Amino acid sequence: MNNTFSNGSAGTVVQAQSVNGGIHLHPPGAPLLPPPRQLPPVRRSLLGREDRLAALDTIRTDEDHASPIAVITGLGGVGKTALSAHWLSRLAEHYPDGQFYTDLRASREVHPAPAAVLRGWLGALGYGPALPGELQELAALWRSATADRAVALLIDGAASAAQVHPLLPGGNDSIVVVTGRWQLTELATAGARMCRLPPLSPAASAELLAACAGQGRLDPASAEARRIAAACAGVPLALVMAGAVLAADPHRRPADLAAALERNPHTTLSNHTAEGVFAVTAAAQEIYESLPQHTRRVYRLCTLLPTTDLDPYIAAAAANLPPAEAEHALGLLTGAHLLEGRPPQEGRPARYTWATQLVHRHAQQRAQQEDTDEERQETTRRACEWFLAAASAAQKLLTPVQATMERTYHHPLPEPPTFPDAQAARAWVVAHQHNALPVIRSAHQAQWWETAWQLTDALWPLFLLLQPYEDWIAAHRLGLDAARAAGDAAAERRMLTSGAIGLAAAGHNDEAIRWYEQALELALSAGHVHDHGQSLLGIGGCHTNMGRPQQAEPFLREAITVWEGSGYRRGIGLALITLGEGALHTGRLGKAIEHLAAAHAILVEHGDGYDADRVAAWLGYARALSGDHEAGRQLLERALPAFRAAGSARWQAHTLEWLGEITALSGEAGTARHHYEQAAELFDTVRPADAARVRERLAALPSGEDRSDDGTR
Template sequence: MQPLTNASLTAALRSATSEQLDQLEPLTGKLRRPLTDDQCDEIARTVLAGTPGLVTGIAVWVAMVSSDVNNSISGSAQFTGTTVQAREIHGGIHVRVESPALPTPRQLLPIPSHFTGRSEELCRLDRMADPAGPVLVVVTGPAGVGKTALGSYWLRGLAAEYPDGQLYADLRGHAPEGPTDPTEVLGGFLRAFGVSPVPSELAEQAALWRSLTARRRLILMLDNAVSAAQVRPLRPGSDGGVVLVTSRLRLTGLALDGADFLPLGLLAPEAGTELLRSRIGTGRIEAEPDSARQVVDRCGGLPLALCVAAARLAARPAQAISVTAAALGRDTDRLGTLRIGDEDAVQGALDASRRLLSPAARRLYGLLGRLPFAEFGRELATAVGGSAAEADDALEELTEVHLLEETGRERLKFHDLVRLHARGTDPGGVDAVRRAVDWYLAVATAAETLISPNHRSMARSYAEQLPRPVPFGDEPGALAWLDAEQFQLMTALRTAAEADWHPTVWQLADAMWPLFLRLRPYALWIEAHERGLAAARAAADPAAEARMLTSGAAGLRNAGRLVEAAEWYRQALALAERSGDPRSGSQARNGLGQLARLAGRPAEAVGHFEQAVALREGIGHDRGAAVFRISLAEARLALDEHPEAVRLLELARAQLLAVPDRYEAARALALLGRANGTVDPELAERHLRAAIDEFRACGSRHWEARCHELLGELAGSTGDPAEQRARYEHALELYRAVRAPDVDRLTERLVELSARRVSD
């Protein structure tokens, strides 16, 4: 018998009768009729790659149907294995080829006993599953977030719908020795279905794999993939299968293959507690609920960290949970605590992710890990890392492998454990921190220059000059940036204070003045100036000390801490008199006048304000004199000297519009509305409505609220209680937004209005 070849088998298939094809079906399965040329070629390739028994059986069939077969045996020829000689055969012939039966592959990983808290993600996966067509799902997320556990749990729930096999392969995308070659994976899949020998070339393997799976309903899980190119050859040829891929990378290239993507986030605290409960029992959780909560919080919702912490606790049943909570609370040893035996579970997972990075991305990873900020913008990362192009590429890598998380508005953040890991990988952290703090100082100063150019008079000093592109282009943008970055700015200030960078501390407090004045975050205002005052004194800088005293006292006064404010103003006045600084002296006098007015001593306030105006006029500072005239006008109003108050306010507004200083000019307009309320209510209302528009344009929510309150007072005086109440409620909403102490006062007014309405 001639050797079986692709050509001989294809020719036999093409020429076979229906009866002859019926004899072939016990070996190949049901064949659709008529056979096309492509189908003949496909069957030939499949057979030749099959088991020896299958190949031999088909060879016998070919010998039966081929008219040109004419083999002879003579002499001392010897044969091994199964041998058939056929020339003339009468009657039926039956060929039975025995080969070992292989079980249907069932390779999915076991479902983790601690799996919990992913109901929303499971519902999303169910919506992605389409029983009528092929399904390709990519689950992405950071190391240790539970991608494999989620995939295994979901696929096992589908197993009954896919009876032809469930296969699993670890593509080892993050292994030190490199990812798995697709030929290795395909070889394993083909052997699982009895194919032997397996072709050595990837293209042949992939073609055979598609042919073998063309009519099968399969589940395929490809774990830890590193690229779309690694995944594509492994996809089966069936229209009714599910392929689930997990990766720390986004694998966006698989979108071209019709993939659905599921980014997997951190566990919610409740789910984390449930995971802990499943490992150590309800009794221990209920005995130490606060410590259990601390363990969950300090693992940051990362399932791998929670599992390791739970295993540590389960191995020490007599040990208090508080011991593990305390160990996790020490940043210097938190990653070491998350160890199982000799295995650094979390550390190892993060090390594997870091290995995927380029040298530039590794360097930036270490530098950013040293920063004291919980989150930061791309501009800051660029300032820390060097050139913009290099930083952009490095940040893209870090987000691609989920070592950095994008939080929106071009902002990035580390998971707490990832940040600790990054912090331990670069020794140049101190310089990075200084560059970051200087960046915040420079950009805040640029915002101050746009919003309050007349306040921008103090020096700035930087450790090194770096290009600092400003992330805003106008005054509203600058104020919005200060608002969005206020907590990062305070973190920068605290970091500078802890490092004894004294000039940087008070300069940051000074640069944040527009934020404090317009948006009134009182707690930050006071803390910044307390730290700034200490730094100015440590630096022996009297000008800086005076600025911190007067600006800080304004924060104390507005927050209702009047006794402390008075002490700061008195210290500022004494310092100004000792150093001969009329500018600081006038600022202190203005502050003392404000306190006297608030205490119900308007005549005393007038004396302070008049001295403040005179000091400013004496040094030719017309803007400062105009601002203090506004304060003087308020005191005159308290003394019912309305015509003089109106004159002062009109003069001050004209001077401030000429500077221009839109914010202070709007204050003068608002107080003009108040001053005219008793003599010309219509004019007063026009002034207040116009002032609201001006304050809104300046971003001053506090004074916008104050104008609504003044409109409410005006409505009350003209006999419109419904309008009065509406204005007060609107003002109260704005006061609450800036956490102003005016909230309590205005709430009482509203209660009084309600009581009056009931009594009427």
């Protein structure tokens, strides 16, 4: 197999056969980011909530709580988010370092929601894209990142205190608002204060209804306004939707709307839901009936999407429509307050979520009643296959050296997804990171086995670039099960080896070895030389990660022998890297230099620039430890710009740490301090444990500046 990368610019491109030791890859350095401003849009005025705003002001000014936490609870649609966003927006000047928002309701089916939120927030501060995989490490990094910042957080739709605790910031200058439908009394241990939000008063309800209906459309003092407001039971969401019905249809008489809401045909929830929620469902039905037929269909079918949010492209695929038509329908649904527009992302300029879970439930009921089982299943399958096609297109651009396996589609795509370049492909992957695992799970649950494992395979660039360890492992467990259910031995080998890389990168080396051993057995049975060597290399890499280079060496040498027979020179180079690492860690510096120099020559010959630079850094470190400080330093200094260009924070950090060690041995304390400080800052974004080790080295440096060449100060 020949793996080359031709001259020229292709954006972010990864070439890797095997990754050992948790290597992180990053995009080229991003520009300085402005302070995040993520709060949902707010109305200029907030009717009927003056008393609650005053209560929140009291919580903020309480001297007993340096970083106050307010927990606002109430029934669905009562206006918790609107109140919170309005209040925090008024306080923006007091929290200049950012306003952060998350809706935990939108990610409740995604595991783990707090980890996904922290990755997004840390990314908004410029950390990543490769971040720690464990929730505990992410939370620690978040607290460190906010310790000296004044930020405002709105944590919306929390179901439990366990979701909230990891999201709390560090320091004493921030503020947190949590909303939920249940009393989160466990947060009192963190100093939280509770604020119950009741429905609006009748007078405030009528004023809000009239404001949403439009100027002159409805007198708030009229009998019709009082009737509609009473039917909506003071729930702002219901009032806004009822007002939207009147605003959308100038011929609709308020008295007719009042009668329809009072009849409330959707009483099936009456035993489980408060009065105000009835009006939400009834108002949703009123709006639904006023929509064009094709928009109603999009509304229903969007409930069947496996993603946690919507965009025109996946909606178009699910409904078998051109994207422009789907976008028009989503715009109508947003204008009718059934969907909410979300801030655009690079790679996803338009995206939407449901206005509330009750509206989502209403759409689900309509789909159950109006669409057949076959239509609903076909919708979900179209969405999964569109996601597969898009991920496969991104994979070809981002990991071109990886052999692409055959894809299976049961439905033709109206407009197959394409990307103009690797940068656009990477933006799509980053924007859909939170949707990857839900889509794979959906295909797996439907027993679409080929789609499930092919999705896992196509999303390899996501796992390799962003290193979301928990999702990486969970996806490959599903993919492996699907490959076995499909009876596809080649797919099973692919799932075992790529899943084992994730296990090893996350530190689960023992389990990774078991996966590689299964892949090895399958490769031997099939006579597949490439996977035979890949499995041996992986086992050797795991033993090296665990500090067992003597156990690793037989596997690595056997991999070299296997690949020598097939002529796979690049694989030989990768195996020599790991042999060199093992020799270096056991103090066999001469042997380490020999292995690493041979690996470097092979990888340069095959045009694998990234791995060649990685070997050069190892080789520089080995030569410096052997006493040739100047030659080692030159190799490391030449490798550093390459890692910066590739966006690899982890390898920048390793290189800077080694430069710090070398310059410290040379008596250049000031230079060493500078290198260590830079390394620690980079490690903070990818591996906090490594950052702690570097800071220990930093603390051990002698005070003072560099010595001159003759040993004087």
